[in-house]
Amino acid sequence: MSILIYAESAEGKFKKVAFELASYGKKVAASLGTTVTAVTINAGDVSELSKYGVDKVLKVSSDKLSKFTAKAYADVIKQAAQKEGTKVVLLSSTTDSLYLAPLVAVSLDAGYASNVVGLPVSTSPFQVKRNAFSNKAFNITEISTDVKVLGLAKNSYGVFENASSLTEEDFSPSIGDNDFGVKVESVEKVTGKVTIADAEVVVSGGRGLKGPENWGMLEELASVLGAATACSKPVSDLGWRPHSEHVGQTGKPVATNLYIAIGISGAIQHIAGINSSKVKVVINADADAPFFKVADYGIVGDAFEIVPKLTEKLKEF
Ligand code: FAD
Numbered sequence: 080m081s082i083l084i085y086a087e088s089a090e091g092k093f094k095k096v097a098f099e100l101a102s103y104g105k106k107v108a109a110s111l112g113t114t115v116t117a118v119t120i121n122a123g124d125v126s127e128l129s130k131y132g133v134d135k136v137l138k139v140s141s142d143k144l145s146k147f148t149a150k151a152y153a154d155v156i157k158q159a160a161q162k163e164g165t166k167v168v169l170l171s172s173t174t175d176s177l178y179l180a181p182l183v184a185v186s187l188d189a190g191y192a193s194n195v196v197g198l199p200v201s202t203s204p205f206q207v208k209r210n211a212f213s214n215k216a217f218n219i220t221e222i223s224t225d226v227k228v229l230g231l232a233k234n235s236y237g238v239f240e241n242a243s244s245l246t247e248e249d250f251s252p253s254i255g256d257n258d259f260g261v262k263v264e265s266v267e268k269v270t271g272k273v274t275i276a277d278a279e280v281v282v283s284g285g286r287g288l289k290g291p292e293n294w295g296m297l298e299e300l301a302s303v304l305g306a307a308t309a310c311s312k313p314v315s316d317l318g319w320r321p322h323s324e325h326v327g328q329t330g331k332p333v334a335t336n337l338y339i340a341i342g343i344s345g346a347i348q349h350i351a352g353i354n355s356s357k358v359k360v361v362i363n364a365d366a367d368a369p370f371f372k373v374a375d376y377g378i379v380g381d382a383f384e385i386v387p388k389l390t391e392k393l394k395e396f
Contacts, residue, residue, distance in 0.1 A: 091123035105132030118159035129245035137250035151258035153182035190222035213351035234334035278307035287342020291319035327352035345370025
C-alpha cells in the first residue's frame with residue numbers, strides 16, 4: 080500500500096509542482112509507514128523524481144495521451160492506484176489536476192479534499208487542513224472513506240530534496256475510446272518565459288499603468304527578477320494583456336514567494352487570488368489604496384518613476 084502521486088509534466092519535462100508533490104508525498108508516506116509511487120504520463124526521463132523521495136515510478140507512454148484529456152488521464156491514475164493498492168492519492172492544484180482530482184475520486188469511490196495545506200493533522204481519523212473562503216480561513220476536513228484523494232494547494236509545502244533509490248516500471252493501462260469524449264482543440268505551448276504557475280516571483284500590473292504600451296517597464300523588471308508577469312482583471316478585459324495573465328478570484332490563483340503589484344488598487348476579488356503569496360509588495364500612487372492593508376512592503380508614488388529606478392537598482396545585484 081504505497082502513496083500515489085500524479086507527477087505532472089509538459090512537453091517531456093516535469094512541472095515544479097511534481098517535485099513539491101513528491102516532497103509532500105514522502106513526508107505523508109513516512110507518517111503512514113509506507114513508500115511513494117509516482118505515475119507519469121509521457122514524462123520522458125523520470126530519474127529526477129528520485130531526488131525528491133519517490134521510490135517507484137509507473138511510466139505511461141502513449142501517443143493517445145499526447146494531449147491532456149481529463150477522463151483518459153483520470154482513468155490512468157485510477158488504474159495506477161488500483162494496481163498499487165493505494166489508499167492515498169495526491170494531486171496538485173494546477174488547472175489540469177483540479178480537473179482530474181474529482182474524476183479520480185469518483186472512480187475510486189474515494190473522499191476528496193481540495194486546497195490542502197500542510198501535512199495531515201491526524202492520520203487516524205484522517206484529517207487535513209484546507210484553505211477556505213478564498214484563502215481567508217482554514218478548515219479541518221475529515222475523510223472517512225477507505226481511499227482518499229488530496230489536492231495540495233500550490234506552493235503551500237515547498238520542494239525538499241530527499242534522495243531515494245528509484246524503481247522504474249513501464250505501465251500500460253487500458254484506455255478505451257470512451258475516455259476521449261472531449262476533443263482537445265489547442266494546447267498552451269511552453270515558451271522560454273516563466274509561467275505564473277512555476278514562478279517564484281510575479282510582477283503584476285493594473286489599470287494604473289494606463290495602457291498596454293507601458294508594459295515594457297514591467298516586463299523589464301520581471302526579466303531582471305526572473306519573474307512571470309501578471310495583471311488585474313480589467314487589464315485583461317481591456318485586451319492590454321492576454322487573459323492567461325489575469326490573476327485573482329476569477330483568474331489564476333497565485334501563491335508565489337514574492338508578488339509585486341504595480342498600479343493595482345487591491346479589490347477584494349484580486350486579493351482573494353493572490354493572498355497565499357508569501358511576501359507582497361505594493362506600488363501605488365494612492366496612499367489609501369486598499370492593497371496597502373495586506374502589503375508587507377509598500378511604496379506610495381508614481382509607478383512610472385519608481386519602477387525604472389527599482390529595475391536599475393536591481394540590475395546592480
Ligand atoms: P483600478 O481599480 O482602476 O486601480 C488602479 C490603481 O492604480 C489605483 O489604486 C490607482 O491609485 C493606481 N494608480 C493610478 N495611477 C498610478 C501610477 N501612475 N502609479 C501607481 N499607481 C497608480 N479583479 C481582479 O484583478 N481579478 C479578479 O479575478 C477579479 N474578479 C472579479 C470578480 C467579480 C465577480 C467582480 C465583480 C470583480 C472582479 N474583479 C477582479 C475586479 C475588481 O473588483 C477590480 O475592479 C479590479 O481588480 C481593479 O483593477 P485595478 O486595480 O487594475 O484597477
